[in-house]
């Protein structure tokens with residue numbers, strides 16, 4: 001029975017008059033799947049409800065932050081307690097020290113850390129640290145990886161792979177994009193080629209150590225180890241953008257899982273418990289360039305905001321003291337992936353599933369996706385039909401093929417089994 005969306009339709013129409021595209025972040029606008037985005041009224045545990053009263057099992061989880069589900073009591077109590085003490089002081093607090101302690105304890109390569117208010121701020125600042133510390137200007141990223149909307153990251157490969165980047169968005173100065181080179185994920189030789197073409201000019205290599213933003217793409221261990229060895233040899237700062245993977249794939253993120261330590265790490269999402277927090281950190285010799293310890297400027301009115309620190313600390317402390325959560329999340333991830341994969345194999349559907357732990361993607365292609373080239377072969381229209389078939393049955397997946405879904409600790413085994421059956425049934429419906 002199709003769900004009604006009158007109130008969401010009305011709010012979307014009104015919002016578009018005052019907010020560009022009716023949303024405050026493009027990913028939410030349902031552009032990739034069509035139709036009206038659901039305006040959400042409330043959430044609890046694994047569930048969200050829209051303004052028309054429709055309930056959904058939530059596999060976006062605010063695009064990653066809600067790893068414990070919505071309204072976890074420890075987080076709600078921490079925020080309520082702090083709110084009564086003050087929302088923001090613009091002065092240092094013990095909460096920020098405790099957050100720095102916990103991040104440095106949980107993330108293997110981080111020995112010093114600076115709080116900011118978003119993943120974008122974290123990645124912009126991390127490449128500035130790399131440039132300040134090395135005196136070099138070029139940054140290598142990977143096609144298909146997303147690191148926020150900073151000018152340096154809105155850059156695609158020029159005509160030839162070794163050429164300097166070109167803007168992917170109006171408003172990005174050519175000079176900013178030109179300082180970014182684009183390599184191919186899981187292809188170490190593409191990085192070696194760029195470094196050889198620009199000897200002594202590359203400040204940093206930045207990547208998602210497990211990609212979420214072209215859909216879930218897993219690196220080979222050789223690729224990560226090769227990047228580590230190349231960056232060490234060439235004096236290039238290796239940056240793991242763990243905004244999505246941090247505190248999700250393991251307490252210490254992807255770097256703990258793969259045992260490869262970057263020089264700098266960027267964090268976001270889970271670290272804030274649902275409130276705006278980003279962070280960057282790593283080797284002390286690098287972080288000591290950051291003002292006021294060093295000359296590299298970076299600042300923020302609400303960086304380390306006490307309310308956000310209270311929420312983030314509550315979430316991280318819970319994860320740190322209940323580490324069995326990660327194995328349970330991985331088991332739930334396997335249930336979803338196995339159900340979809342076996343149906344696709346049984347019926348010969350061109351569908352593959354890639355995941356690490358509780359983040360994953362159902363790709364509508366028969367290729368194994370190891371870089372953007374393969375991701376680009378997906379049948380995004382059929383994905384859109386599958387998305388809507390599931391939404392109308394109360395399952396809220398990321399509204400685009402090139403995103404990852406997220407399972408939370410609040411999703412019960414029954415929730416996940418029901419979702420798995422619906423996902424498999426949904427394939428039958430869209431391939432009928």
Ligand code: KE4
Nearest residue numbers: 025027063118119120146147148243244268
């Ligand atoms: P924010 O500035 O959105 O907090 O973080 C940017 C960012 C940086 N690095 C990675 C690996 C990220 O995934 C992100 C943000 N991810 C998107 C989802 N693909 C956030 C959703 C949105 O843009 O609304």
